[in-house]
Amino acid sequence: MRQAAERALEDAGCTWKDIDALILGKAPDMFEGVVMPELYLSDALGANGKPVLRVHTAGSVGGSTAVVAANYVQSGAFRRVLTVSFEKQSESNATWALSPRMPFVPHVNAGAGGFFAPYMRLYMERYGVPEHIGCLVAVKDRQNALKNPYAHLQIPDISLEMVMQSPMLWEPIRFLESCPSSDGACALVLADEEHASRSPNPPAWILGTSTRADGSMYAGKDNIHPASLIACAKDVYAKAGITDPRRQIDVAELYVPFSWYEPMYLETLGFCGEGEGWKLVESGATALGGDLPINASGGVLSSNPIGASGMLRFGEAALQVRGMAGQHQVEGARLALGHAFGGAHSYYAMWAVSADKP
C-alpha cells in the first residue's frame, strides 16, 4: 500500500502534504481479520488529522472507492484526494470469510466460484455457447499479463490446450479460467481541474462515474445480465456521452474473475446484443490487437488482491488514455472504461475516462 501510494503521489507530482483526504477501500474486515485497518494504516498513508473514509462494497470496493473519491473532488469538498485499496490474501481467509457458516441452513462449502458456476452453465445453455469460449478468454488475459510487469500470475507458455486440460475447479469453471489469490494494492490521486491541468504527466479526465447495487438473491433476478449492472452502464454512458460503446470505447478493463464473465459483460454493457458476447470473444475482437481490447493488463484473472482489483481496472483504464500502459498499451486509446463487480452479482461500479478534457 505504501509503495502504491508513493508511486501515485510521484506520478501526480504531489507530496503527502498536498493531499486533502484519504478514501480507502478493501474487502470486508473478516477477510484478513483486521478490524478497521484504515486506522491501523493512517501513519503509512499520511492520513493523521485528515478526513479518512472507508468504502465497503465487497469485491467491487476498489471501483466504488475511486467513484467516491471522484465524487468528493467533483463536489468541491476536496481538491486532491489519495484513494487506496488493497488486499493481503496470503494472510487472509477470503474464500470462507465470503460465505460464513450460519444457523438454520447447511453450509454449501462452495466458495466464490461455487456460487457463480451454475450461472456459467446457464449462460452457455441459454445461448448455445461452445465450451471453449471461456478458455479463449483465459488464454487471452494470461497472454496479456505477460506484457504487464505488475501482473501477478505470469504463465509464459500459456496455451488453449493447457487451459482446457487444467483441473475442473467448480464445474464448468476450470482452474486456469479462475482468478488467483494475491496480495497487492492500487493507489490513485484524483484532483480537480486546476491541479490535474498542472500535473507532470498527462491526466486521465473522468467523464462519468456510477455505482449500483442489487440484492444477492431475489426471485426473478437475472444473474447473467443483472439489472444493477445494466443501470450502472446506462448511467455512466449518459454522463460520458457514450451512445455506441462498441464504436466509441477504445479499451475496457472489466472485472473478470472467472473467464465466462467477459462474454456476459460484453452483452450487459452494450458492446453487443444478448447472446452475442461469445462471438466477439471467438472473433478475437477483445484481444490486445483487436478492435475492442478487454483487459489488456491481464485483468483479474492475472492479479486478484480483491479489494484492489476494482481500482486496478479503473487505474488501468486511466493508464491507457494517458498513454502510460507500457507494453500492453492500446495504440491511440482515447476513451476507456473501468468496471468492477462485487458480492453475488450485487455491487457494480464503473467509470469512463478520456485523454481529452471534456
Next chain:
Amino acid sequence: MAETNPELLTKSFELGYTYTRSTGPVIGHFLTELREGRIVGTRTSDGRVLVPAAEYDPVSAEALTEFVSVAEEGVVTTWSWVAEPISHHLLQKPFAFALVRLDGADVPMLHMVDAGEEGAMRTGMRVRVRWAAERRGSITDIACFEPA
C-alpha cells in the same frame, strides 16, 4: 389475515477463521530486540522517539529508519486498575493497565504494572521492566512493569 402464533427460533453459533500475521522490518526489529532483552524505538522527523517503534512518521508520513535504544525504566502517565482479572488476562492477580513512558522515549506505551495493590499505583510513579522468563519476540517478552 389469519391469526398466527409463530414459534421464533434462535440458535447460537461460533464463527472463526485461521489467519497469519507477519511483521515488516521495523516492527520485526523491535520484536527481535525485545527477544534479546533490549527496547528500541524509532526517531521521528521532529526528533521525538516513539516506543514501540513505529514504521512511519505520524506527522510527516515519511518512513522511519533510525532506531534508538531506550531505558528499561520509565514513568506511568496514566493507569486503570483491574481488581478482578479474568482468565484471559496475562496477570492472574490484581494489576494495572498503564501507559508507561520509558526514559529516552517521548510517548508512552500500553502495558501492565504489577504493583500488588491499587494503593501502590499513582500517576507519575517510576516503574521498571520485568522480563519474561523465556523471550520469543513478542510484546509479552516484557512480562509487565513493577515499581522501581
